[in-house]
Amino acid sequence: xQKRHEYIWCLIELSNGNKEWYCLSKVLxxxxxxxxxxxxxWKKTMIGNYITVAxxxxxRGRARLTVGRIEKIxxxxxxxxxxxxxRNQFVTAEHLLDLKDSFNYLKHDYxxxxxxxxxxxxxxxxxxxxxxxxxxxxxxxxKKRLKLERKIK
Numbered sequence: 001x002q003k004r005h006e007y008i009w010c011l012i013e014l015s016n017g018n019k020e021w022y023c024l025s026k027v028l029x030x031x032x033x034x035x036x037x038x039x040x041x042w043k044k045t046m047i048g049n050y051i052t053v054a055x056x057x058x059x060r061g062r063a064r065l066t067v068g069r070i071e072k073i074x075x076x077x078x079x080x081x082x083x084x085x086x087r088n089q090f091v092t093a094e095h096l097l098d099l100k101d102s103f104n105y106l107k108h109d110y111x112x113x114x115x116x117x118x119x120x121x122x123x124x125x126x127x128x129x130x131x132x133x134x135x136x137x138x139x140x141x142x143k144k145r146l147k148l149e150r151k152i153k
Contacts (some may be wrong), residue, residue, distance in 0.1 A: 007079045012068035015124040023080040043073045051090035057083045065114040067121035099126045
C-alpha cells in the first residue's frame with residue numbers, strides 16, 4: 001500500500017522544448033505505486049512515454065491540454081498546488097508510431113480545441129520519433145559502409 005501523502009512527479013518535455021514538473025493524477029499514481037511493489041524498474045516503464053497534461057488553470061472542470069514526453073520521475077510529499085497535473089491517458093513510443101490510433105486513444109472526450117492541441121502535439125512527437133529512427137538507420141548504414149570499405153582496402 002502506498003504511504004499517505006506521497007505524490008509522483010514527472011519532468012515533462014513539451015513540444016515547444018520547455019520542461020516542467022507535473023504531478024500525476026490520482027488514478028495513475030495508484031497504478032504506479034502498485035507497479036513499484038512488483039517491479040524495481042517501475043520508473044523506466046514510464047520514462048519516454050507521452051502523457052496528456054494541463055496547460056492552464058481548470059475553469060468549470062476544463063483546462064487547455066497538450067501532450068508531453070516524460071523525462072524523469074520523482075516521489076514527493078506534496079501534490080501540485082496549481083494546475084500542473086497530468087491526465088490519466090498516456091501512450092508509449094511504440095504506440096505513438098501509429099499516429100491515428102494514438103490520437104483516437106488520447107483525444108478521449110475532450111472538447112474540439114483540446115483535441116486539436118493534442119493532435120498537433122502528437123504529430124510533433126510522432127515526427128520526432130520517425131526522425132530518430134531514420135537517424136539510427138542512417139548511422140547503421142554508415143557504420144556498415146565503413147566496415148565494407150576497410151575490408152576492400
